[in-house]
Each structure stands twice: as C-alpha cells, then as structure tokens.
Amino acid sequence: MAEQEYITLFAEVLLPLPVKGYFTYRVPQELNGLVAPGMRVVVQFGQKKFYTALIRRIHNQPPKTMSVKYLLAAIDPWPVVNEKQFALWEWMAEYYLCTVGEVMNAALPSAYKLASETRVVMDPEFVKDGDLLSDREFMVVEALEIQKILTLTDISRIVGMTKVIPLIKTMIEKGIVRVEEEITERYKPRTETCIRLTEAYRSEALLNAGMDRLNKRAYKQLQALMAYISMSRCFTDHPLEISRPELLKTPDISAAQLDGLIKKGILETYSRNVSRLNHDEASDSSRNIVFSDAQKQVLAELKSLLKGTGIALLKGVTSSGKTEVYIHLIEEVIGSGKQVLYLLPEIALTTQIIRRLQKYFGNKVGVYHSKYNEFERIEIWNKANIPLSDNQQHQPYQVLLGARSALFLPYTDLGLVIVDEEHDSSYKQNDPAPRYNARDAATVLGHIHQCPVLMGSATPSVESFFNAVSGKYGLVNLNERFGSLQMPEIRIVNIREEARMKRMKSHFSPQLLDAIKQALSAGEQVILFQNRRGFSLRLECDTCHHIPECINCDVTLTYHKQVNVMKCHYCGYTTRVPDICPECHSPAVKMRGFGTEKVEEELSILFPDAVIGRMDLDTTRTKNAYQRIIGDFESGKIDVLVGTQMVTKGLDFDNVSLVGVLYADGMMSYPDFRALERSYQLMAQVSGRAGRRYKRGLVMIQTNNPKHPLLQWVVDDNYDAMFEQQLSDRYKYKYPPYYRLIEVSLRHRDYELLNKAASALAGMLKPVFGGLMLGPEYPLVSRIRNLYIKNLMLKTGKGLQGKQHKAELARQLEIFKALPDYKSVRIIIDVDPV
Ligand code: ADP
Ligand code: ZN
Ligand code: ZN
DSSP states (O other): OTTGGGSOEEEEEEOSSSOOSOEEEEEOGGGTTTOOTTOEEEEEOSTTOEEEEEEEEEEOOOOSSSOOOBOOEEOOSSOSSOHHHHHHHHHHHHHTTOOHHHHHHHHSOGGGSOBTTOEEEEOTTOOOOGGGSOHHHHHHHHHHHHHSEEEHHHHHHHHTOSOOHHHHHHHHHTTSEEEOOSSSSOOOOOEEEEEEEOGGGOSHHHHHHHHHHHHHHOHHHHHHHHHHHHHHTTTSSSOOOEEHHHHHHSTTOOHHHHHHHHHTTSEEEEEEEOOGGGOOOOSOOSOOOOOOHHHHHHHHHHHHHTSTTOEEEEEEOTTSSHHHHHHHHHHHHHHTTOEEEEEOOGGGOOHHHHHHHHHHHGGGEEEEOTTSOHHHHHHHHHHHSOOOSTTOOOOOOSEEEESGGGGGSOOSOEEEEEEETTTOGGGBOOSSSOOOBHHHHHHHHHHHTTOOEEEEESSOOHHHHHHHHTTSSEEEEEOSOGGGOOOOEEEEEEHHHHHHTTOOBTTBOHHHHHHHHHHHHTTOEEEEEOSOOSSBSEEEETTTOOOOBOSSSSSBOEEETTTTEEEOTTTOOEEEOOSSOTTTOOSOEEEESOOHHHHHHHHHHHOTTSOEEEESTTTOSSHHHHHHHHHHHHTTSOSEEEESGGGGSSOOOTTEEEEEESOHHHHHTOSSTTHHHHHHHHHHHHHTTSOOSSSOOEEEEEESOTTOHHHHHHHHTOHHHHHHHHHHHHHHTTOTTTSEEEEEEEEESOHHHHHHHHHHHHHHHHHHHGGGEEEEEOOSSOEETTEEEEEEEEEEOSHHHHHHHHHHHHHHHHHHHTOGGGTTOEEEEEESOO
C-alpha cells in the first residue's frame, strides 16, 4: 500500500453512452488502492457533464494523448459489476454491432447510472427529520420541496459543489430521494389494510387493564377484541397478520365495533404490501409429483445432455409437464449451491407461473420484471449477487425468474439457464440498442458461466429446431399431455363458403356461434383469438376510398371505439373520427377490417347474457390490468375472453372448452418470411388453451382458404411438416437458419437526402455483400414520427465468413458516418431482426 501511494495509476472506464470504447482517466493518488475494476466512479465527460462510469481496467501506462482528466470520485467500496457481466456485455456489443456503453445502459438500473442530467425526486416514503440530515442533504430536500424534480446539474448549483453524484447516491440509500422513473405507469404493489394492536396495548398487562374498562362499558367491543386476539395469535410465538376484510368475516366483529376499538386507540390499521408472490391459493401445496414414464425418460435424457456446458431443446406439447421438469432440474441445481436463471417472455410472466415457482422454492425465488419500479429492481439486482465481501450480507436468490433483461443480473455462479417458450419473438429487444435476442444471448451467458442451457417450447422456432436436428443442441421430445389429457379437436371453418351462402353473422360463422352457445350453456369458457387490436382496422370512404392516415407516419389510423378516436399505433397520434370524408366530403365513411374491440362489441350483442372480456395492448397498459383480466377469467367472472396473441401465452385455464381463431388468413399472408412459422406457432399455442383438465377441447379456425397446407398441419399437429417446408423455402431464398440477416436502417427528415445517403451506403456495401444485399428499399411503414426510412437487408453466412462480413460492415459504417454530407442521417443496425 505504502508503495502504491506514489504510483500514478490510470483507469479505463466505460460510460453508459453510445460512444465507442473505453476512456482513460487518471486516478488521484488518494484513491490508489480504493478503486478496482467493476467499481463506479464519477467522471467528467464533455462540457461540464458528469457521469457515473464503470472501471474496466487499472494500469500504470500513461496514455499517449496529452491531457488526461482525473477521476473525480469513487462511488462504491466494492465492485458492482463482475468479470462475467463484462464478458457478456462485450460479446453483445460485438455481435449486435453496438457499443459496450449501450449495453451497460441497458444492463444497469437507472439509480446505478447517475449523471448530470439524471432527474431525482423526493422519495414518497421519506419523512423529514432535520436532525438526521447533513447540511447538504437538507439543502437538497428543501429545494425538492419547492421544485419536485431536480437534475443533478441543478443540485450541484444548489449545494455549490460539482461532484454531487456520491451525495445523491447516499441520499438514495438513505431513502431520501429517488431517481425519477422513466416508466410513467409504475407497478404498485397491491396493498391491503391490516389490523394490529397499537404500541401501547402490546403488553398483556396493559391490554388486560384496557379490557377491564371495556368490560364495564362496551362489552361488544371487548368480544370483538378477544376475537381479534385469538385470530391473530398476537401473543403467541407465531402471530399472524390479519386484514380488515378477513376480520370482518368473523361473526363476532362488526365494522362499528372495529372502528370503536380503533377510536379508543387499542387497535390500529396499517397497510401491508400483498406480495403477489406469497399468495398461495393452491390446495396441493406440498409437492408430490410422481413423474410418468415419458417424463422420467425425458428427465434422464435431459440430465445427460445438460452435463457440463450442453445446450438442449425440450420440445413438449402444451400440458406435457415441461414446467414440472424444469422445477425438478432447478431443485437439483440449487441443491448443489448454484443459481438458476429462468427466462420467460415478459407477458408470460404471470402470477400463475410466479406462484407455482414460489410454491416450491419459497423466498429463494426473485422475480425481475420491467414493470417493477426502480427500487424493487435494485433490490433484486443486489440479491442476485452472491456476497463477495462481509459488507454485503444478504440471503441471495438462487432462482431468478425474469424477462429478457434478467440476463443482466450480477450472477456469480449460474448452474443452469432455462429459456421457456423459446420461440417467442419478444425475447428480441427491438429498440433501443442493444438489439439483442435474449434466447441467443442466454447460450453465451451459459458459456461464460460454463453451465448448461435448456430451451423449451411446444412449437420451437425454426432456428432452434434446426440447431437441434443438426446436432448443435440436444433434442428431447415429450409428445403426450400429462394425465392422458387429449389434444384438442381442431376444425377448419370455410368462411368464404359461409359468406357465399349469406350465413355469416358479421365475423362469426354459424358453426362458431353454435359452439360458443354450447360452451356457454354448459358453463364452460371460451377464448377467441383475433390478431388485431382496436375496434376496426381503419376507416374508409365509400365514395373516394380515402383512408385517414397518421400525419407523422406512413400508416393508416386505427379506430378506437371506447374513446371514440382514431389512433396511430406507431407514434400515438390521435385524432377525432370525421363525420364526413375529409377528401370528398361524402358522409359514407365506413369501418373496414376488424379488431378485438369490434369482436368484443359484436359478441355482447350476440350473447347479451355472457360476460365478455378483452385482452390486448389497449386493455393491459398496466401490469395490474393484465393480472386483473387473467384473474377474472380464472375465477370465472368472464365467460368469453377476446384477445390478441396475449391470450396464447402459457396460461392455464381449466374451464376453457372452446378456442376460436376468427381469421387465420390475416396472419398467414403477412409479408414476412416468418409469417407461416408464426401463424403455426400462434394457432398451436392458442389451441393448447383448449380443454385442459376435464374434457377434450375444441378449436375452430375460420379461414377463406381452407385448403392452405399450413392449416392442415395445424389440424394434424404436424410441426415437422411445417418445419421441413420452411427449411426448404429458407434455403432457397437464403434466410435463417441458413443465413443471418442484418438490417441497416437509415432515417432522416429530408426525403432527398435520405435517398442519396441510402444509395451511397449501398454503393459502399455492394462490393462486400454482392448478391447478398437487398435494397435500399422503403419498408412497409416508410415514415415514422416524421422520419423517412430506407432499409438495406444484408445476408451473411455463418461462422468465419459471417464474422468477416460483420467486421467489414462495421468498418464501412465508420467511414460512412464520417462523411460530412451524411452526418445527420440516423443509422440503426439490427442483427438478427425478428
Ligand atoms: P407444460 O409446462 O408442458 O404446459 P405443465 O408442467 O404446466 O406442462 O403441466 C400441466 C399440468 O399437469 C400442471 O397442472 C402440472 O402440475 C400437471 N402435471 C404435470 N406432470 C405431472 C405429474 N407427473 N404429476 C402430477 N401433475 C403433473
Ligand atoms: Zn371520400
Ligand atoms: Zn404516427
């Protein structure tokens, strides 16, 4: 140590910004020995801006550049990011052609990245107590009482000090301030009003005195109080928390008596977060699984495939017991002291699955979810980390259940990564960079931790199944539903024919209506799948065929009945519905196409006694709304659930006997090379919701094109036929899994400039990619938020050739970005777009 004081050290740091590479700062001598890789420090970057940076390396080689700034302050006493995380970030930046800073930005919770422009607010739970605040903290609190939101730049002006990041970090830890949430609709844990004895009456002696008084004047209240005491067992070793509604259910206690006791200061109310996780309503809470022979076979195969660093794909039909298999494997891994990461698509992360895991693993499970607020996320972040020092004392989570961003938690010792519903396209982050696919990144994470990776799906992606049949991944099949539950019967309904015979009632064939009627009269539930949200796809003038479009984007507006407006699904632009055509002033404006909201409305006319629920992006903006709809459907409050693909995601409803697909053609004809694969997956997944426990389910698929081979494959549950056909097409047209795609998207306000730029870049890339470059072309939606868009699609081989292509692309883009004419053109690179 003594020696170190005289050495000049330099730190290479990473900034959470889209800038390339690491930046070198000089370590002030008083920080020698106090800084290490993975710790956060404060640095100045650019004019007067302060950032939280992460130290990547420390060395004593003076950089060649003339002036090197000093690190301004150290934030952490120990590293917050470990080597394995850096390894994942660096892989991601290289593979997805973005900067490590962008990955850092996605990976770290906001409160870990304080910077000049970070906005802070008062913590809503903070109670001001002047004595406990330092002078500077007091100044910040006073300022926030007046201004509500302050940036760190504001704060440094207020407290008269430039390096405010450490100050704010401490204030966050003390629960005084919070980083302003980017998400406006925060996840709020549901709270419940509970009852307890007030402090003064928590000793038996005092309580007895109080009871004596009650005995004389308020006998009823005394009875109520005794009932509370016996229910809550508050004087035993195992007291229980009692909610107000629970208490009022007992015959001895009325609301008046309860309020009387509260007024007398004997009882008090407090609110408790009802962690959804602890709600264990399942009756069979003790795990008592006897695996079937098929399941045993699967487990044995998986165990041998998952030795070391194996990757396996479990293809198992819905309800075959995949989740039970995961649970068994998780048990074994955590038994050996290692951690398990269990990834699910965001939307499938419902109470159902959380509760199920919680039931087996209790508080060893942590859940990481984009709708959790910053605070909850930091807590889970910290608890994902196995303590490295004595200062970090906590019980770490051993099972982390989360959506794609859970990849970034600070695992130290993963023993298994599970990617459930691996075919789901929401594993891909489309915007902003890093545009990563969590399924693919999971295999790299497994490699970094030298642990196995298990992917599971009833309908694997063509890419993963290809990897499995070509031997890159192990493949295990589980073809039977558990408990001899039958696969549903699938019927195709020819709606072209029904329409010709004039038998359609709006969007419903008589066959489907009959089936709905039968299900409802048997007290069973129905799911109807329609791939579009909104009331009607669009408005169209019958006279001049004008279709109202967004003023910022090149898309038609969608009518939303509930709020009676037309809305752009790309930018949110909203306008009122015209009574007459804005072009020709004809009053004949009509609805065309149909979405979930329209279906919901028509159904309520056709089945006035049924309760209809709807689940789509519009009805599930908040996490609570989503859970509420599922809860209402589960508990039978909703008879028919109409929804977009959300209804296909891994939910188990025991009482659903009928699933209807209203219009299969829409998705099958979508102009995308994955359209048929997706349609197959959607139809197979939504069919899996039919007939779970008691009887064989029925699925009805309405189509204009009943002879389409894909529909036959869905009926026959013939994934292999779909796969073979897709493979031959993809080979012929050079698509994944044979080639990788890279989309280069150019955007600019100026149409002419954009065209010139796109041709120029195409000219530079042509010699590299030759026939493997498509475009430049306008995409389906060629203007969004007033930016015109032109895309190049590049195809690269796999392996070395792919790597060389990518490196060359990166080089050409550097050159292009430096061209003065095109500096203002935005370029977005998407590797493996979905
Ligand atoms: P999947 O994940 O493939 O859809 P699940 O694991 O959810 O299938 O299994 C479907 C249902 O069958 C669940 O209720 C599950 O608890 C039950 N189940 C599966 N295997 C068994 C078993 N061996 N013993 C008892 N119940 C089982
Ligand atoms: Zn018109
Ligand atoms: Zn728009």
